[in-house]
Amino acid sequence: MYKVMLVDDDYPVLQLLSETIEWEQLGVSLQSTHENGASAFEKAMDEMPDILITDIGMPKMNGIELTKKLKSQNPNLKVAILSCHADFGYAQQALKLQVQDYLVKDTFDPDDLRNLIKKFKDTLDKQNNRMIRHQQIQNMLDRNKESVKERFIKKTIEQPDINEMNWLAEAKSLGIHLDQSGYIGSLAMIHNYSTLKELYLSEDTLNFAINNVVAEEIERCYPGSVHFQHGAKELFFFFPSSLILKRNALSDVSEGMKRIQHALKRSLNITLSFITGDGCTNMHEFKQELLLLLNCSHQSFYLNPGTIVERKEPKEAPTEDLFSKYDEAAAEMRELIMLRDESRISEYVNKWVAFLEERQFTPELVKDWVLKLLLDLRVKLHALQLFRSQQTFDYMHNEIFDIQFIDELKTWLINYFKAILSFVKEVYEQTKRKEILDAIKYVTVNIEKKISLDEVSSHLYLNPSYFSRLFKKEVGETFVEYVTKMKINRAKELLEQTADSVGKICERLGYDNQSYFIKIFKNYVGVTPIEYRGGKS
Template sequence: MYKIMLVDDDYPVIELLSETIKWDELELNLIGTHENGVSAWEQAQEEMPDILITDIGMPKMNGLELITRIREVKPDIRIVILSCHNEFQFAQQAMRLNVQDYLLKDSLNPEDLVQLLRRFKTGLDEVSQAGWEQSRMKYLYSETRELRKEQYIKNFIHQPLLSPQEWKKEASEYGLFADCEFCLPVITYLEDYRRIKYRFLSEQTLNFAVINVINEVLNSLETRVLHVKYNFKTSFLLFTYKPTLKTNIYDEVFLNLEAIQATLLKVLKIRFSFITGHGCATPESLKISLNDMLGCEKQRFYLEPGEITKIQAIAVSGLQQNIFDYYDQASSELREVFLGKNSDKAREVTEKWVSLIQTEMYAPENVKDWMLKLLLDLKLKLHSLQSIKPSYSADSLHKEIVDMDTLSELRLWLSEHLEFVATVNGPGTSKRAEVMEACRYVSLRLNVRISLDEVADHLHLNASYFSRLFKKESGITFIEYVTRLKMERAKELLDQTNYTVGGICELLGYDNQSYFIKTFKTHAGVTPVEYRG
């Protein structure tokens, strides 16, 4: 009998399907029902299903991430998605993951699923073990080729180029420098990596998804392009072309980068920025260009999210004031935010200093050192106040700041950090460490669905006890608190971005747009569209 797994955080759906469908008559073995992707993935590693029926939006690991992981191990698995989502992009992404069907819960008839399962079983009966092995070998070959390509380019960048002609011959395998062609390199940057990696749960899953989507876009372009991963945040696109007077290669590459960028944002909800190098006629010039792009940390630091630009040398004025000259003033303003005397000012203070940094374009390492010193000194000053107990450590702060690649990411992080501290330490808030940690946990995960059980597990507390504790200490229920923070974040996104209401709904982890709009109206008194006005 073929094994089948059912995954959905909507328990009535699990109950309906598990009890209504006569699995034995279909000669199918329902090996497990799960309410989140993590639980399903744990079982799949022990007992891999032949058919997977899964929801998309679930806590801990969503359905698309679960599909990606399982397909890495079992490429020929049959998959059905059950979801409240009816937007095209979700169906489109499901098709890219080779999902066989996509059914909406609102109109689901169990008999339709039964007919689909019968077709699956017939198809599985027709697939021989040899076919499975062939599919598995094809995937392993593709994965090995990506790793070999990555190592090949890294060796080219970082090791001496002893024989350019010999390297050109080897590079022909990847279509580089053939028939007197030139190469225009582009370096790509994954934005907001700190948040994205939590959404995909593993760097491997993220890498797998990005490579698949980029390669799909590249295959549709007229220009020949080689994509090579450098690390989990950075990769290269090597555009091959022949110089002509009729075509401006930079304009053509710009349009192609826009197409890649738009697809990644639409399908995976992730944003990339790009810096283009210079056209290269030889391996020697390509090696120099690639090293130059890896060395342009300062230009990278001041890139806006989604920006596409050319590499440039950033000059520093000899009259530039040292950023540490502003230390005392910034420390005084930030201290007010930490004390909670004027918590609404957190964003204003952040924008003021970020604007100065943007104008003066200080060295990134100096900006990070300045920011780290400010926050650590404030921690020491406030430690003696009983009502102020900053929950961050020097090590955690240092790690978070060092990992940030851009000023825009630092701006968002600092604003959220200050607002969180001001909120937690403001009048009437709890001094209990568990409640403070729960608030921090929520503030860092507003982009996903958050359940009381999940946070209770994180705190190693009984869910009922945590619920009562949170209500007693904060004066509101945990769910009310989560909703309040999400709706305040929705206001910020409506004020500061051009995201659609549907896009904001997804960014905040809501599956149902109608429910999101209703919740927003309850909180703000108007719909999101009316609020944006």
């Protein structure tokens, strides 16, 4: 709705117009009324009106001066002069300022003002529609230009044989002038992309907004630079630089990247990290720059938000096997969930993320490791009837492998464990079998100790006979059978995930007699522990 400002030093006139004109019915709102031009101007600096209706002769600032100042701020402002002056000189000044109408109070009819407001509104509607159409066309052209640039980069990366003359001509049309300057390339990565996409409702809208801000900032702070969208979450930047003094060039480029970071953070609350390349002076070096930067996924995975770093050679794989730590991490995770202590979630996640950052395992290995932990946890919670997930395995797999940075993985894990813990707590609060759930929790936490029926019933303050009958009724098997089954499942995990001998596993699980352990293992699994381990290798 268009805003109207009414200015007149004659208060009865202000009151009359305020109450007589049906502003809302005319499709406008009366923004404010003022008794002098200075007050009106101050208000307009906070909230510019679309329509100004003003007297001429007023204290502090007259209507002509007010109109002139507001027109300099808003050239599309519609102005009607309402004055007792019929003098041609005043009318002439008003016409020079492109005032749309000049109404004399002595012969004023409210219908004249109503008609004038309708005319103003129609004119503003037409102007806005033209502006919208123009902006839509401009947006379409901008999107098309970004698509052309994205296809150019994709073709440069993927095509083995490129006609250099044609490539240079196309590069020049997009702003890359390798015949005039060298360029330092960099790969920019968008943090928390999934969250941003939800906020902006679509990938297309988000990327369009990013490209607009980037283009404006490049033009302002580093003219001649060119950026290219690469997929949804990454952009390539090429900054024109003299590569003779590369260290100086990198310093200048770094300042440009900082400005781009600040502009995106300020305008869209978006965080970028950059990895800079070695520089290029011809088509082959340009392509090599692209390929080397794309091969930095290991380095980029461990970047903190808002980082600017130089490209490093790919790291050698750590000598330590990540899966050798699996058993320890899984045991701590199960204990965390079974104890239902939300305060320990961040501590647990921070500990293991710090371990991953220190060792710098490959992103693919880290995600495989995390996914296995979470899937094993789901299986155990399902078996304990403590969790029913609506998410499929593929959904969880895609979510984890879509994560680009270690800090995003940390946030995701904390939120995931909080959701699991909340569900487990809800089950505990609603179930009628609290004693059974507490018994199951006790067994899970103490699975590598000797566990007896008397010990658990005492822990629950229940009579052993009553507890035994209750457990059999609720679970469908005796407590001893349940404990044995859980210990055998744990033995299978240890055989798969550790190099511990059968004797050590037997001892870890609280069995005094190895022969007895092997016998019950075979009864449950169908093969001996050694055969089971051999079949899994």
